[in-house]
Amino acid sequence: MNRKHWLMKSEPYAYSIDDLERDGVTWWDGVRNYAARNLMRDRMRIGDRVLFYHSNARPPGVVGIAEVCRESYPDHTQFDSESKYFDPKASPENPRWFMVDVRFVEKFPRMVSLPEIRATPKLADMVLVNRSRLSVQPVAPEEYERIVAMAGAADAEA
Secondary structure, eight states, X not given: OOOOEEEEEEOTTTSOHHHHHHHSEEEOOOOOOHHHHHHHHHXXXXXXXXXXXXXXXXXXXXXXXXXXXXXXXXXXXXXXXXXXXXXXXXXXXXXXXEEEEEEEEEEXXXXXXXXXXXXXXXXXXXXXXXXXXOSEEEEOHHHHHHHHHHHTOXXXXX
C-alpha cells in the first residue's frame, strides 16, 4: 500500500485525541486555509495515517494516531449561517471547503512535544518545525516513524 502520512492540528479544548477515542470516527471540518484544504481534497486517501497534534496547548505536541477513513467531501459548515465556519461565497453547487473523516487508531503512551521534535536533528526538515501554521500538513514516512518511536507507540501500520 502506498500510504501517505499527515499531521492534523486540533486544539484539545475543541476536539482532543480523547474525544476521537470516545467517538471512534469524526469529520475534520472547519479548515479554512486553501493549502490545507487542497491537501485534504486532492491528496488524502483512505488508509493514510495521521499524527494527531494538540495545538494551543502547553506544550503543544503529537498525542496519537488517526487514519483517514473517508475521502474528501464538501464541509457542511460552510453552508450553515449559524456556524463560525460559514462562507457566504460557498454554495452546494460550488463548494469552497472540503473535509475528510478520520478514525481513531491509537493514543500515544506519551506526548511527543514540539520542543522535543525541534530538538531532534532527524526531524529538522519537518513542515511542523519550519514555522508552518498549516492545520493539515504532509509528513515524510521517516518523520512519521521517528515520532511514533519517540512516543513509545505500537503503530504497526497494518
